[in-house]
Amino acid sequence: MNILIMGAPGSGKGTFSSRLKDEYDLKHISTGDIFREHMSNNTDLGKKAKSYIEAGHLVPDELVNDMVLHTLQELPEDAGYLLDGFPRTLAQAKAFDQATKGTDHEVDRIIYMDTPSDVLTKRITGRRTCPKCGEIYNIYYKPTKVEGVCDKCNTELTSRADDNEESLATRLEEYEAMTRPVIDYYTDQDKVSLINANQDFESIWNEIRNALEA
Numbered sequence: 001m002n003i004l005i006m007g008a009p010g011s012g013k014g015t016f017s018s019r020l021k022d023e024y025d026l027k028h029i030s031t032g033d034i035f036r037e038h039m040s041n042n043t044d045l046g047k048k049a050k051s052y053i054e055a056g057h058l059v060p061d062e063l064v065n066d067m068v069l070h071t072l073q074e075l076p077e078d079a080g081y082l083l084d085g086f087p088r089t090l091a092q093a094k095a096f097d098q099a100t101k102g103t104d105h106e107v108d109r110i111i112y113m114d115t116p117s118d119v120l121t122k123r124i125t126g127r128r129t130c131p132k133c134g135e136i137y138n139i140y141y142k143p144t145k146v147e148g149v150c151d152k153c154n155t156e157l158t159s160r161a162d163d164n165e166e167s168l169a170t171r172l173e174e175y176e177a178m179t180r181p182v183i184d185y186y187t188d189q190d191k192v193s194l195i196n197a198n199q200d201f202e203s204i205w206n207e208i209r210n211a212l213e214a
């Protein structure tokens, strides 16, 4: 099964991707994670992407498309994927569909995490991540037992450089302008499952599972 998980920043894509990839044995491809890794290794791609990401802007399509298609080429033909954070523009969606049409990598379903915009700000500005094991916390909704330290591996938590109110405002504007049309595009293809992502974890998870197993 090949899945795209879409939604505004703070809609829970990262949190549910982690569960989805385990339950459905999918290769998790997060474009944001790949960019962050390139930035921390100071690669050419990381240097090019950094200024866009830190200001809350989308990285130009050609950089993203090349990176995703390259990652997909390395997947075994029979492996299912969970793409998280891509496509975010119509140009990306069309390039992706064109490159995968008729192959084993064609997308089957889009999980769209629908969240009211007022909830997103707290989810984003409260987000803390463990740099070692990847666990995601939130100071408002999912605090750690000891402040600032990962419950699982005791590592000091970090915040993403782009998780501040200023860059969040830009990310939300770009989401509405650039990414919303992608959801409409896949809705026209009857591939979108709309999930109410403003509920407790288990209710959201049940909706996702029902959508995939329908």
Ligand code: AMP
Pocket: 009, 031, 032, 033, 035, 052, 053, 054, 056, 057, 058, 059, 060, 064, 084, 085, 086, 087, 088, 089, 092, 162, 171
């Ligand atoms: P994320 O972790 O998915 O929120 O991504 C973090 C940042 O990486 C985004 O705010 C963008 O600047 C950049 N990024 C990730 N995926 C894409 C994409 N598909 N198109 C353009 N920029 C992206």
